[in-house]
Amino acid sequence: MVAATMKRTPLHAIHARLGAKLVPFGGYEMPVSYAAGITAEHRAVREAVGVFDVSHMGEFEVTGPDRNAFVQRITCNDVGALRPGQAQYTALLTERGTFLDDCVVYRFDDRVMIVVNAANIAKDWEHVVAHKRGANVRLKNVSDETGLLAVQGPGAEALIAPLTSLGVAMIPYYQFAPGKVAEVECFLSRTGYTGEDGFELYCRGADLERLWDALVGPGRGAPCGLGARDTLRLEAGYPLYGSDIDDTVTPFEAGLGWIVKLEKGADFVGLAALKRQRLEGVERRLVGFRVREPKSVARPGYGVYLDGRQVDVVRSGTVTPTVNSAIGMTYVPRSLAHTGASFEIDVRGKRVAAEVVKLPFVPHRTRR
């Protein structure tokens, strides 16, 4: 039963009309799948194009003269390396160097936007505000009025191109441009969470329905829910906050060392702890695994064992449509973090064998 306090996106009525199964997620009532089901929605994204309402994501706007220096201080990647029109995958860290959240930063001419996970909006906002100190910036939490659609799959560009005068083919991976799509003012970013080519379209919440109607329907994009988003991102080896990464895990442990710029010349939150860990090395690493036992599925929370000793739990795990076997992610001791290493998973009382496989499970086809 969905509690009455759940927030809804502006497309709630449309989701209900499309037969969506709605579940609580990050404080929102969100579609986990539509009538077609997770498998069909997943395939639509791998083979054609799917559209996700991800308006539950949070957006913070940073304006003012110190905006870039401020974002440098609160994120671990190097926002100074961005030109206006570029985006960057990065993270907000704790003083211990662990994830407060992972996020995407957009650099505009006159502002910076930080896009965070729905479940973390409140704590992230508190963190960002607490670190403002003397910085000459204005912070605005625009989460509630911002709509976001992810248009993902090899057909994404062809779907959007006729709806806009923007040269979408000219937008490279992790870059964005403002413009109108289907007469709706938005900005269009070549980013996503599926491992496929695609775009994320940010607009005013009030315009979301118009944008959705232009993008979704027979011969256009398939409506896709959070269930397919999860199987797609798992196959792509992208971590999910709250499952694969959280405030007990550092980027180095999660295999995200590439988003940590120790030498960027700014003293960012978590820097000292990560410098120490860089010297000492990590004790565990996030790995992808495949279950070797037929018909056994390793699900989140199942114990992970090495020589009879529990070392972690399954962080993400299910049978995904493209790989079509039981896969997942977990943390293993560094000595075991190599392809082919084996360990055991407790599947409801039965110890089954699993082996470390290379990430991603399905090669990325994002535009480089």
Place this chain on the structure above:
Amino acid sequence: MARIPDDLLYSEEHEYVRRSDAENVVVVGITDYAQGELGDVVYVDLPKVGTAYGRMDVFGTIEAVKAVSELFAPISGAVIEVNTALDKDPALVNRDPYGEGWMIKLRIKNPGEFDQLLGSEEYEKHIGA
């Protein structure tokens, strides 16, 4: 809207029982409502022919993308046939739960247990349809 055929009997755990032409043989599967709640089925783990179960014993597991669920024998009996087609195409459970997506055939011991199952109207009430 989940289909609830009125010629079947149902368990509260969402299995159905279909009486067959053969005396004391029933076909067991999960309901349309159950497959809809589970979502896309990826594996169905079924028992070996000959295994005997008491009423409400676990006879197998069903794995969907988002969830796993145990399968309960709605009635006591011994397995005389399993639907091996589900090995190759577990999604039959989603597409045709009352037909090609059946799971096991049981030779039942005690026809009196039929009385403990729900009729279609009772099952409809049970799922709040």
